[in-house]
Amino acid sequence: MEYCSLIQLKTTMMNNFLTLFIAAFVFISCAKEKDPIIGNPGLAAQGEWSIPLNRILDGGPGKDGIPALDEPIFVSPQEATYLDDDELVIGHSSAQESKAYSHLVMNWHEIANDWFGQEPVAVIYCPLTGTATGWHRKLNNQVTTFGVSGLLYNANVIPYDRNTDSNWSQLTLECVNGELIGTRPEMVNLLETSWSTWKTFFPDTEVLSTETGFDRSYGVYPYGSYRTSEGLIFQVKDSDDRLHPKERVHSIISGDYVKAYRFSNFPETAAGIILDNVEGQNVVVIGSQTQNFIVSFFEKQINDEVLTFSLPSDDLYTNGNFTSSVILTDQFGNNWNAFGYAVTGPNEGDQLTPTMGIMGYWFPWTSFYTTVDIYGEQ
Known part of the structure; x- marks a missing residue:
C-alpha cells in the first residue's frame, strides 16, 4: 500500500509539473502572437x-x-x-x-x-x-x-x-x-x-562593498541564464532581430534617434577610433574588445582647430591595451582619459563633452526610440 501510494504521489506531481509546463508554454506562445499586456x-x-x-x-x-x-x-x-x-x-x-x-x-x-x-x-x-x-x-x-x-x-x-x-x-x-x-x-x-x-x-x-546591510547572495546572478538567452522575462513594445537581444552595445541618443555601436566594430586585438556623425553632430567613438569598453565624445575645437585624435604613445598603449586611463592623444600633445579629461598637455584640465551614450542590451532601444541605426549597417 505504501509503495502504491508513493507511485501515485510521484505520478500526481509529474502530471502537475507537466500541466504547469504546458500552461507556461502556451502563455509564452500566446504572448508572442498577441502580446497581451494587461498593465496595472x-x-x-x-x-x-x-x-x-x-x-x-x-x-x-x-x-x-x-x-x-x-x-x-x-x-x-x-x-x-x-x-x-x-x-x-x-x-x-x-x-x-x-x-x-x-x-x-x-x-x-x-x-x-x-x-x-x-x-x-x-x-x-x-x-x-x-x-x-x-x-x-x-x-x-x-x-x-x-x-x-x-x-x-x-x-x-x-x-x-x-x-x-x-x-x-x-x-x-x-x-x-x-x-x-x-x-x-x-x-x-x-x-x-x-x-x-x-x-x-x-x-x-x-x-x-558587499557590506550593504542586506542579506543577499552577491556571488549569485539572480536571473539565471537571462544574460545570454534570447528570451525576455517581460514583453516589450517592439522587437528587433538585427542583433542578439542581449548583445551589449553603446547607444548614442539624440532626440528620438539612437545609433548603436558594437564591440565587433573595433579590432579584435587592439583598440579603435571611429569618427562618425550622429544627427548632424560629429562624434568620436573609442572602443576595445580586449579591455571591454566603448565611450564617445562630441567633436572639440581648440584654438579654432578641430582636434584630430590618435591612440596614445607606446608607454601608454602597449600590445593593443591601454596601460593607464589615457585613451586618446591629439595634435597638440594633449592626453585624454576615458572620461574625456585632458590629464597632461598644454590644455590639461580641459574636457571633451560626452555624448548621451549608454551601454546596455540591444533589445530595449527600438521600444523607446523612433529610429535606431547600427553603425556600419545602414
Whole structure:
C-alpha cells in the first residue's frame, strides 16, 4: 500500500509539473502572437502618465521590494576579493575621486544614492535591460534620493524620487508621472567595463562593498541564464532581430534617434577610433574588445582647430591595451582619459563633452526610440 501510494504521489506531481509546463508554454506562445499586456489598472489613480499605461507592468517585488542603497560603503581594490577581473562594473571618475559599482551588487539593489565629491548622485542600473545611468539628485533645488518603484516600462526600471513620489523612466530619461512630470534629470557620465580594465585606468579607485546591510547572495546572478538567452522575462513594445537581444552595445541618443555601436566594430586585438556623425553632430567613438569598453565624445575645437585624435604613445598603449586611463592623444600633445579629461598637455584640465551614450542590451532601444541605426549597417 505504501509503495502504491508513493507511485501515485510521484505520478500526481509529474502530471502537475507537466500541466504547469504546458500552461507556461502556451502563455509564452500566446504572448508572442498577441502580446497581451494587461498593465496595472491602479496606475490611473496616480494621476497623469506620459507613457502608455498598458506598457507599465508590476515587476513583482513591489515598491522598495528591491532596496536601493542609501549609505553605500566602499572598499579598496585589494579588499574587493568578491570581484573577479572579468566582472562588469559601472564607474565614475573625476580629478577628486574614482568609484566603481559592480554588477554583482547592483543586480540586487539597482540604485545607489551616493555623492561624487559634493554632488549628490544616483547610480541607476537595470539588470533586465543592462543599462546604467547617473543622475544628479538635486531636483527643484532640493536633494532627494531615488528608490525602486517595482514598476517596469518596456522591461526597464522605473525609479521614483522620495521627495515628491514622482516616477521616472530610466531610458526615456525623464519623469513620467507625478509632480515633476516632464522634468529631465541632469546626467552624470558613467563608464561600464571589466573590473580589470577599471583598475588599470583608475588604480586609486574605491569599489562598492558587499557590506550593504542586506542579506543577499552577491556571488549569485539572480536571473539565471537571462544574460545570454534570447528570451525576455517581460514583453516589450517592439522587437528587433538585427542583433542578439542581449548583445551589449553603446547607444548614442539624440532626440528620438539612437545609433548603436558594437564591440565587433573595433579590432579584435587592439583598440579603435571611429569618427562618425550622429544627427548632424560629429562624434568620436573609442572602443576595445580586449579591455571591454566603448565611450564617445562630441567633436572639440581648440584654438579654432578641430582636434584630430590618435591612440596614445607606446608607454601608454602597449600590445593593443591601454596601460593607464589615457585613451586618446591629439595634435597638440594633449592626453585624454576615458572620461574625456585632458590629464597632461598644454590644455590639461580641459574636457571633451560626452555624448548621451549608454551601454546596455540591444533589445530595449527600438521600444523607446523612433529610429535606431547600427553603425556600419545602414
